[in-house]
Amino acid sequence: MIRTTILTAAALSLAVPAAAQSQAELDVRYDRALAAGYKAMFLCSAIANAERNGATRTPESVMEWELTGIQSPLNEIVRELPYEINRHEGGSLNSVSVTWAEDMPPRTADSHVTGGCSIRPIGMEERDASIRVAAYEREIPAWSVNDNALDVSLQSEIQNNVFGEVYGSDARTTAFLILHGNQILLERYAPDFGPAVPQRTWSVAKSIAATVVGVAAHRGNTDMSASAGIGFGEDDPRRAITIDHLLRMASGRYSDTPGNRTDPIYFGGATVDERAANWPLVATPGSQFRYANNDTLMAIAALDETSRNRIPATLLWLNMPHTVAETDWRGNYILSSQVWSTARDLARLGQLHLDDGVLPDGTRILPEGWVEYVSSPAGPQPGGSRGWGYGAGWWLLNQSEGIPADTFMAAGNRGQYIVVVPSRDIVIVRRGEDPAGGSGFDIEAFTRDVLAALDE
The missing domain is CATH 3.40.710.10 (DD-peptidase/beta-lactamase superfamily)
Incomplete structure (x- = not known):
């Protein structure tokens, strides 16, 4: 396996072990874990998905674009974290690992053969990254270009x-x-x-x-009007939530923040089953709008x-x-x-x-x-x-x-x-x-x- 390792000065000042930490210290530690997951995922996905299409992205380009100007406090952390890019002997991307704490394994995003990456849970050191998705081929019609429809000066403007x-x-x-x-x-x-x-x-x-x-x-x-199957039985009031409710952001379920950031899924390594399925009702399904990632995730799960x-x-x-x-x-x-x-x-x-x-x-x-x-x-x-x-x-x-x-x-x-x-x-x-x-x-x-x- 071929490895490319990037170390920074910040590698000498990693988060200290978690024993007897205050809540504020634990929050700082968790933010570092999320920042490392964010960095691993974006380096892995940007590079692997570009290469899947026959294109190229460099780590420097990803740092300049995707990893600049991100949400606080991750933005202040993400650039300093050292990373390692691992490739198979044939050159294809295998994984990206980001170091974030002295006493924990690095956060690792695994690239999959048919495209895309997934992030391991915090603390997972080794895993079988053999997710396989069936490959399909289809001839896509070529685009027709009509660049004379707009005046050249207007195009420039x-x-x-x-x-x-x-x-x-x-x-x-x-x-x-x-x-x-x-x-x-x-x-x-x-x-x-x-x-x-x-x-x-x-x-x-x-x-x-x-x-x-x-x-x-x-x-x-x-069936858009059918129950999405949320809840633990037919007497669970969440059974009334339909796929239509989910697509319209009207499930009536609680979410912790407007927009429902779902950072634990996106960058923390939690699964959809763990984090999206079991939020409680706070309103009758179909009665209130609440923009939430969880609703879309459950529409697909349905x-x-x-x-x-x-x-x-x-x-x-x-x-x-x-x-x-x-x-x-x-x-x-x-x-x-x-x-x-x-x-x-x-x-x-x-x-x-x-x-x-x-x-x-x-x-x-x-x-x-x-x-x-x-x-x-x-x-x-x-x-x-x-x-x-x-x-x-x-x-x-x-x-x-x-x-x-x-x-x-x-x-x-x-x-x-x-x-x-x-x-x-x-x-x-x-x-x-x-x-x-x-x-x-x-x-x-x-x-x-x-x-x-x-x-x-």
Whole structure:
């Protein structure tokens, strides 16, 4: 096995052993463990998933983009932690380990043969990293490019604005793509990125998850109004929670924070079964909106075993060949966030929704009327200052000034967006690594400007 080890000066000042520590000291220790898991996962996933697509990411690039400007307090810890990249003799990535404490094993993310990485639980030193997902192949139609639809000066203006500060003083755009009439009008990338380089979708994965559920529903394997099976028996009131409730963020279950960060799953090595399934009710299912990762995780868990096992094949049928859905270390899909995808694959997902779930070859893969279902504010709505509505796994821009009322959107952390405008036959994709707590990227202003540009 080939190893590349990076040590820093901070390796000499690792967290002290845990004996007789105060709560504050334990919190600091846990933050270090999470930061190490975060670093191991992003180094592993960014590098392995790019190489799966025939592209390249270096550790230095991941440090500059994915591991800069992350949530506090991890941001202050993550850069100092030493890491080791382990490769198989043939050169493929095996694992990434990050040292965080003198008395504990390093946090390790394992790369899997068919793509993606998973993080081991805190304290796990060795494991069988043999998660295998069946490999599928499918010929994906080539994109049609119509770069004459926009004036050259207008293309330059849009590009400069997106990569500049017009839509956010500290926004960091990595890619954007404008699709009209199933043709690419404009597509640009920052250095280190390109058409084959995936990024983590963060909560855009929730819209992908809703689409996976839709595919299962079209096959007749899923009933949206059926119980999601949450709880410990038929007399458990959580049995009333349906898959529809889960997709609409209306389960009525408690979550510890708005947005339900689920750091123990994402970076701590806990499993979906451990952390997402058993939250108690605080409201009648269907009565209140509460944005929570747990609801999406349980919507996927509610699918039949065949549908869950076919998720990689489903992504190919969605015309997303450069997309990888990652799992926890026990093989449960983390489709609330942990998906890596390219800008073009996300644009294909948007186009599928413009076409009401019908593939370019005429094959219907989503139920008829599915797009109306996911883009309708049929459940309780979020409210708040942004004024965005919510459908089933997709945000709604139905009240955004200057934007057609039929517009719906996938949105994720650090500035991941797919905007679908059915009345204009337009899909807009923006990828970024915007800093946590910063200005962010004004996707509504960008959408308005793109629509105005296409009117000129």
